[in-house]
Each structure stands twice: as structure tokens, then as C-alpha cells.
Amino acid sequence: MTGDEAKNLPLADLHRKAGARFGAFAGWSMPLTYPAGVMQEHLHTREHAGVFDISHMKLIELSGPDTGALLDRACPLTSAALPLRQSKYSLLLNEQAGILDDVIVTRLADTRFMMVANAGNAVADEAHLRMLANGLDVVIDPLDRVFLAIQGPEAEAALGRIGNETAGLTFMHGIEPRNGWFLTRSGYTGEDGFEISLSETDARVLLDELFSNDRVMWVGLAARDSLRLEAGLCLHGSDITPDTNPVDAGLMWAVPKSVRSEGRFVGAAALRDFAARGAVEKRVGLKPEGRQPVRAGSSLFDADGNSVGRVTSGGFGPSAGHPVAMGYVAAEFAAVATRLYADVRGTKLPVDVHSLPFTPHRYRKG
Amino acid sequence: MATIYYTEDHEWLHVEGEIATVGITDYAQQQLGELVFVELPEVGKSLKKGDTAVVVESVKAASDVYAPIDGDVTEANTALASDPTLVNSAPAGDGWLWKMKLSDKSQLDGLMDETAYNAHTS
Numbered sequence: 001m002t003g004d005e006a007k008n009l010p011l012a013d014l015h016r017k018a019g020a021r022f023g024a025f026a027g028w029s030m031p032l033t034y035p036a037g038v039m040q041e042h043l044h045t046r047e048h049a050g051v052f053d054i055s056h057m058k059l060i061e062l063s064g065p066d067t068g069a070l071l072d073r074a075c076p077l078t079s080a081a082l083p084l085r086q087s088k089y090s091l092l093l094n095e096q097a098g099i100l101d102d103v104i105v106t107r108l109a110d111t112r113f114m115m116v117a118n119a120g121n122a123v124a125d126e127a128h129l130r131m132l133a134n135g136l137d138v139v140i141d142p143l144d145r146v147f148l149a150i151q152g153p154e155a156e157a158a159l160g161r162i163g164n165e166t167a168g169l170t171f172m173h174g175i176e177p178r179n180g181w182f183l184t185r186s187g188y189t190g191e192d193g194f195e196i197s198l199s200e201t202d203a204r205v206l207l208d209e210l211f212s213n214d215r216v217m218w219v220g221l222a223a224r225d226s227l228r229l230e231a232g233l234c235l236h237g238s239d240i241t242p243d244t245n246p247v248d249a250g251l252m253w254a255v256p257k258s259v260r261s262e263g264r265f266v267g268a269a270a271l272r273d274f275a276a277r278g279a280v281e282k283r284v285g286l287k288p289e290g291r292q293p294v295r296a297g298s299s300l301f302d303a304d305g306n307s308v309g310r311v312t313s314g315g316f317g318p319s320a321g322h323p324v325a326m327g328y329v330a331a332e333f334a335a336v337a338t339r340l341y342a343d344v345r346g347t348k349l350p351v352d353v354h355s356l357p358f359t360p361h362r363y364r365k366g
Numbered sequence: 367m368a369t370i371y372y373t374e375d376h377e378w379l380h381v382e383g384e385i386a387t388v389g390i391t392d393y394a395q396q397q398l399g400e401l402v403f404v405e406l407p408e409v410g411k412s413l414k415k416g417d418t419a420v421v422v423e424s425v426k427a428a429s430d431v432y433a434p435i436d437g438d439v440t441e442a443n444t445a446l447a448s449d450p451t452l453v454n455s456a457p458a459g460d461g462w463l464w465k466m467k468l469s470d471k472s473q474l475d476g477l478m479d480e481t482a483y484n485a486h487t488s
Contacts, residue, residue: 032426318425
């Protein structure tokens with residue numbers, strides 16, 4: 001294994017006991033698959049309920065009188081417009097409007113918010129927030145908790161039968177149902193589901209109870225990736241990076257109109273310029289014609305052999321039943337059904353631009 | 367009389383006369399997980415030891431299978447085009463990958479027998 005210097009999850013013993021195979025990701029030794037295998041884990045999540053250990057991701061609690069001001073500076077959003085309990089997908093941008101990270105921000109109280117950041121960016125995100133908070137009255141508190149995702153059509157029932165009622169909670173809302181718990185109806189699989197952060201002790205009890213239900217199974221990072229790719233969701237570091245901007249990435253839906261014109265967030269001027277110019281390249285879904293997967297790093301060509309883009313994520317979609325990929329193509333090639341060719345080890349494989357997601361989202365929007 | 371050899375890269379060779387049938391071991395298929403695609407070599411292709419002969423693809427990753435010895439490809443297992451999971455269900459049988467005509471049988475001397483291979487994976 002490559003994980004010599006990788007950090008172990010607090011629940012690593014449970015994963016070992018469950019027969020997980022581990023691999024390094026973003027500095028963590030992560031369970032990639034369990035004995036059921038990525039295909040079964042993926043399909044089980046879409047059909048029943050899968051449990052993911054996402055403790056590598058970072059929760060950062062923000063509180064104090066100036067928290068709203070910090071968020072309005074750090075992210076292209078208006079914190080005052082965020083209702084209590086509402087979660088919002090947002091971005092941390094640099095001055096060039098490059099995407100430093102994609103985050104979820106939830107309002108917990110008037111002057112208290114939770115931000116969920118990606119594992120690989122967590123340290124840089126925290127430093128970035130502290131820099132922006134200079135002179136502001138804000139407490140930035142990275143939490144040390146276990147973080148679990150329970151995803152799939154049976155997630156609500158699985159939590160309900162062990163006494164965690166969530167029926168009143170709709171997609172992209174978050175609550176603190178118990179002391180030290182943060183629970184949102186959200187996820188990164190395209191399915192209905194929940195993310196719960198809690199103490200290690202509480203997590204072990206919760207998992208014991210959850211796994212007394214045979215419709216619930218552990219799902220590893222490999223299936224988390226195939227699920228999010230089918231759902232058309234971006235992986236930071238692959239599909240979005242500091243070198244991509246929200247216009248080309250097709251993420252302007254996350255930036256409210258008033259914020260686009262009046263926002264004073266980091267990168268606002270650059271983002272306005274990108275928006276005025278329009279997308280030069282676009283993030284699109286890509287469906288290889290045959291059975292052979294097309295993976296991140298492949299170059300894309302038009303029928304005349306001109307380079308027109310690149311694949312940023314790719315693999316096989318167990319629910320789609322065919323290979324699925326995502327990438328960037330020059331704007332004039334971004335129309336659905338445009339035939340392109342992906343270079344795979346020197347062979348040009350036909351791929352068609354495909355709408356995203358590949359698998360319809362099944363969020364509980366209430 | 368047929369002999370079976372193994373490599374450190376978790377391939378097996380079933381050698382009968384001048385022809386070797388090559389596949390990956392049960393240990394290797396377990397490590398890879400369920401296959402979704404196998405890129406096979408063209409018949410007639412000349413392989414040198416260490417060349418990529420086949421690419422096996424799982425949901426998550428593409429992995430190279432190397433030619434364990436020199437030789438020309440005489441046959442590829444076309445059944446894998448419609449069912450790549452034969453490699454998972456029968457790695458030492460119907461899930462074979464390709465056959466090759468050996469150029470230099472002395473290269474077999476550097477390979478492992480079953481006992482040595484089992485020790486290698488344990």
C-alpha cells in the first residue's frame with residue numbers, strides 16, 4: 001500500500017474488520033472497497049442504502065458577529081439571504097476567480113455557520129479563511145469529528161428505525177439534532193441521503209445500530225466516485241481546480257444573480273469579466289460509444305483531428321450500464337450529441353457529448 | 367505435457383509445446399475487482415517481455431498486463447468482449463487472456479511454479 005504517511009480514519013478498525021481494501025487519497029488512508037466490490041456497493045446505494053466514512057472531509061464551524069461578513073467575502077453568496085437551517089453549495093475563489101475549493105455552507109444560527117470542505121484542500125481553506133477574517137470578529141473552528149454519509153432511497157427509513165427522525169428535513173437543510181451532532185439532508189451520490197458529523201463514540205453506537213439492518217452496507221471511496229460521476233457532480237482537483245472558473249465549469253447556478261453584479265467576494269471582478277465574455281470551454285458529460293472506459297487525462301479531438309478538449313473524470317457507470325466521463329470541450333463542441341474522439345493509449349475512441357447527470361437525481365426536495 | 371508458470375506480476379502461463387496461454391491469477395482478479403472491459407492484443411502482434419499485452423479495466427482503474435516472455439500473439443480470448451467478468455469468475459479457465467508462440471523457451475526458467483507463487487502472495 002502507498003499509505004505509509006497517510007492518516008488513518010478514527011474508525012479504521014471498523015473498516016479493517018469489514019474487510020476493506022485501503023488506498024491513499026488526499027493524505028488519508030481510505031477504504032476504497034469492501035468485499036462486496038465497487039459494482040455491488042454502487043448498485044446497493046442506488047437501490048437501498050450505503051454508508052460512507054467521509055471523515056477525511058473537514059467541517060469548519062464559523063461563529064461570531066462578523067461571520068456573515070467573512071462568508072460574503074470568502075464565497076460568492078449573500079449570507080444574510082440564507083435562511084436558518086439552509087445549506088448552500090458554494091465556492092472559494094482566488095482573485096482570478098479560479099476555484100480553490102467547492103464547499104457546502106449551512107446556517108445554524110444568526111451568527112453561526114458550518115462549512116464542509118474537501119479533504120485535500122482543508123488546510124489551505126482554513127488558512128485562506130483566517131487570512132480573510134483578519135480584523136473581523138469571527139471564530140474559525142475546524143472540528144475533530146467522525147463524518148458519515150448515509151445515501152440511498154432507504155436512508156431515511158434506516159435512520160428512522162433507530163430513532164433518528166428526519167422526515168421533516170428536506171434536501172440541502174441541516175440541523176443539530178443532538179449535542180455534538182450536525183446532520184444535513186445532502187450527499188454526493190445523486191440519491192436522497194444524509195451526512196452526519198458526530199463524536200467517535202456516538203458514531204460507533206450509530207453504526208452498530210445502522211448495521212443491524214441488512215439493507216445497509218459499507219460503501220467505499222471507489223463507489224463514491226462512480227456514484228458522483230454518474231450524478232454529474234464535480235470532484236475538486238479533477239473537474240474543477242484553481243485553473244478553472246465557475247463560468248467554464250458550468251457552476252454559475254451556485255452564484256445568485258445579485259451577487260454576480262454586486263458581490264464583493266474575492267474574485268468578483270474576474271468572475272464578472274468571465275461572465276461577460278461567456279464560456280470559452282464548457283464542462284460536459286461524455287459517453288463513450290463502446291464498452292471501453294475513457295479516463296481522466298485523455299485528450300479530446302474533433303473528426304478532423306483538432307484538439308478540442310480533455311477528459312477530467314472517467315470510468316464505468318454501474319447504474320448507467322456503460323462508461324461515463326466528464327470533461328471540458330471548446331464551447332462550439334459542447335452541444336449534446338456532438339461526436340468527438342478520445343485518445344486512449346494511442347487509439348481514438350468515439351465519444352458523444354452527453355447531458356449531465358447520467359443518472360437522474362433523486363433528492364427529497366419536499 | 368503442459369506446465370504452469372507464474373510471474374511476480376500475478377500472471378499465469380499454461381505452456382503446451384510452443385504455445386503459452388496467458389491469464390491473470392485469482393489473487394490478481396480479486397485485487398482488481400469486477401472487470402468492465404478488456405483490451406485484447408491483435409493476433410500476430412509481436413510482444414517483447416515487459417510490453418503491455420492487455421489492459422484490464424475495472425470501474426475505477428485501467429491496469430496493464432505485461433507480456434511475461436517474448437512471442438507472437440496467436441489468439442485472443444474474444445469471449446471477453448461480451449463478458450469481461452469471465453476473468454473474475456474463472457481466472458484460470460474461461461477467463462484466459464491471450465495465447466502466444468514462444469520465441470525463447472529459456473525465458474520460462476525465470477518464472478515461478480505454483481508453490482513459489484503461493485509463497486509470493488502469502
